[in-house]
Amino acid sequence: MTITLNDLIPLLPLLVAIFTVVIAMVAVGIRRSYVLTALITVCGLAVTTFCAFWLLPGANFQVTPLLIIDEYSLFFIGITSMTAILLAALSYPYFADLDDHKEEYFLLLGLATVGAIVMVSSNHFVSAILGIETLSMSLYGMVAYPSHSDKSVKFSLEAAVKYLILSAAASGFMLFGIALIYAQTGTLAFESILVVEETPGLSTGFTVAALLLLFVGVAFKLSLAPFHMWTPDVYEGAPLPATTYLATVGKMAMFIIFLRLVMNTNALRLDSIVSVISIIAVLSMLAGNLLALLQSNLKRILAYSSIGHMGYLLIALVATYKSDGSVGVEAITFYLITYVIMSLGAFGVVSVISSSTNEFDSVEDYTGLFWRNPMLAALFTGMLLSLAGIPLTVGFVGKFYIFFAGVESELWILIAALIIGSGIGLYYYLRVIYKMILPQDQRQSFDISAGQNIAPNFVLLFLSILMVLFGIYPTPLISIIEDISTYIL
Numbered sequence: 001m002t003i004t005l006n007d008l009i010p011l012l013p014l015l016v017a018i019f020t021v022v023i024a025m026v027a028v029g030i031r032r033s034y035v036l037t038a039l040i041t042v043c044g045l046a047v048t049t050f051c052a053f054w055l056l057p058g059a060n061f062q063v064t065p066l067l068i069i070d071e072y073s074l075f076f077i078g079i080t081s082m083t084a085i086l087l088a089a090l091s092y093p094y095f096a097d098l099d100d101h102k103e104e105y106f107l108l109l110g111l112a113t114v115g116a117i118v119m120v121s122s123n124h125f126v127s128a129i130l131g132i133e134t135l136s137m138s139l140y141g142m143v144a145y146p147s148h149s150d151k152s153v154k155f156s157l158e159a160a161v162k163y164l165i166l167s168a169a170a171s172g173f174m175l176f177g178i179a180l181i182y183a184q185t186g187t188l189a190f191e192s193i194l195v196v197e198e199t200p201g202l203s204t205g206f207t208v209a210a211l212l213l214l215f216v217g218v219a220f221k222l223s224l225a226p227f228h229m230w231t232p233d234v235y236e237g238a239p240l241p242a243t244t245y246l247a248t249v250g251k252m253a254m255f256i257i258f259l260r261l262v263m264n265t266n267a268l269r270l271d272s273i274v275s276v277i278s279i280i281a282v283l284s285m286l287a288g289n290l291l292a293l294l295q296s297n298l299k300r301i302l303a304y305s306s307i308g309h310m311g312y313l314l315i316a317l318v319a320t321y322k323s324d325g326s327v328g329v330e331a332i333t334f335y336l337i338t339y340v341i342m343s344l345g346a347f348g349v350v351s352v353i354s355s356s357t358n359e360f361d362s363v364e365d366y367t368g369l370f371w372r373n374p375m376l377a378a379l380f381t382g383m384l385l386s387l388a389g390i391p392l393t394v395g396f397v398g399k400f401y402i403f404f405a406g407v408e409s410e411l412w413i414l415i416a417a418l419i420i421g422s423g424i425g426l427y428y429y430l431r432v433i434y435k436m437i438l439p440q441d442q443r444q445s446f447d448i449s450a451g452q453n454i455a456p457n458f459v460l461l462f463l464s465i466l467m468v469l470f471g472i473y474p475t476p477l478i479s480i481i482e483d484i485s486t487y488i489l
Contacts, residue, residue, distance in 0.1 A: 010061040011069065012051045012055065013049075013074070013078075013117060014067075014114070014117050014118065016044060016051055017044065017081070017113055017117055019044070020040065020041060020045065020047075021044075024037050024107055028104070034095075037102075037107070038106050041106040041107075041110050042085055044110065045081045045084050045085045045110070046085060048077070048113075049078050049081040052075075053075075056075060059071050059074050066126055067124070067127055070484075070488075071484040072487040072488045073120050073121040075480070076120040076253075077120055079340065080113060080116045080117060081113060083249050084110075084112075084113040086463070087241060087248070087249075087344070089456060090344075090351045090352070090455075090456050090459055091106075091351070092455060092456075094241055095241075096355075101145075104141070108142050109142070109241075112134070112138035113249070114134060115137075116250070116252075118130060119132060119253040120253050122257055123190050123191075123260055123264060124189050124190065125190070126188055128257050129171070129178070132257070135250060135253065136167050142238070142241070142242035142245060142246075144156050145242060156237050159233060162230055162233055162234060162237075163234045167220070167221075170216070170217040170227075173213050174218070176213050178210070178214070180209060184207070190260065190264040190265055193207055211270070212272075218254065221254040222251060222258070222310045223306060224284045224307065224310055224311065225283040225288065226280075226283060226287075228284070228287070228288070231306070232300040232303040232304060234303075235247070236299045240351045248343050248344050248347075251306065251310065255336060256336070259317065262317065263488055268317075268321035277314055277317065278318055278411075278413070278414060280314065281314035281414055282414065283311070284307050284308060284310055285308050285417045285420075286417060288304045288306070288310075288421070290424060291304045292304035292428045293424065295428075297362055298362065298366075301363070301432070302343070302347065305428075308425060312335065315411060315418060316402050316406070317332060318411060319411060320332075326482075326485060326489055327404070327405045330482060331401040331404070333481045333484070334477065334481055335402055338386075338394045338395055338398030338470070341463055341467055341470075342383055342387045342394070342467070343387075345379065345463040345464065346380070346383040346384065348460050349376060349379055349380040351456065352376070352457065353376070366436050367436070368437075369435075370436045377436045377437075379460050384429040384432055385429065389422055389425075389426075392468070392471050393467055393471040394470040394474070395467075402418065
């Protein structure tokens, strides 16, 4: 097969992202400059974002058997690159105090973004595994990233080892499931599972087993109960930028692969698969929110919160089978964007007052924050209320979208779990807000001027505007989502 320049144009965002990592690597090899490496990474990701949105209108290219470049994948390539840029801006002052090893972080950030871009464009098991492992290998390094604090070093290494071992186990389950599919069909395209139903003599039982093994691997990556045990420990032990990337881009890219797999294979036609997903959804919503009540560390609270939010997304996934698939896909797409905005904002507030030498991630650390830094406290309050699904925030619209998809599909048990989980979640979010409005705690150790860096504050302000804007007037975003969702149905 001859590859022409026209064939490479749809791959332009991926090629630019790879080229950015290579340039940054060469720059580090020639001269170690924290500023230069960060600048190269941000500029390269900005070009990637531009290319993705430039190619988006009417795009639908099957460039290779491995990647599908359509409006849906290009939209999320743009969102992924933009999120990485915002995270780079939050990360820059966080690692600024390190004496050395600062530049490699941006290499890992760029490489992880390359993996995420491959993931959101995959419609083949080979490209899916390549994307997942590229992202995971980069995250191992980011989670174990060094700092000055001996305590932080110990916890980050422990978190990295735990994530490495359990992630490898999850990848093993996925590869075993893929092997079963290949043994039956002789191909590794997502649509190959459909061949089993259409070909006499092939066993449906093998298909169910393969899909369940794949789902176990996916459930680990998404921190779904009961495969969530690693999440709070890794979130707490990892540096804040690594935790933020894992909670936003990592979760988003993985769920898109799962969504495309489910839609391309029509896997939800199997009642056993629907039952398993429904049970895990209920467990995730209830366990995630209940366990968050017991935590005093903000990173652990947000970790358990993310488990609950992934459970909410599974409601919309089941809804794609029970009723008109478009509503479920649209709800998932909107909520993924919502979740990225909320999580990036919440972790961002913690990041701007922390550094690699000292993280302020205890709930008690934020006692009286409103009286010391009202702007930061207001931004944090907005993000927490959005996570709780309070009206006039984007979180409310996203959760209502999920609720609507569930009601239309008559998923009453899942809707009940959603309501109960949301009610429980409201308590621990309000607990943090209550701490911030208490009288100032004189024992607080972080400086009142914390978070005065221009770039992180601009990022938080931008996210807050998006949170309120899409909460009050979500119509433009919903219109875009309705258009791009047709490509995945």
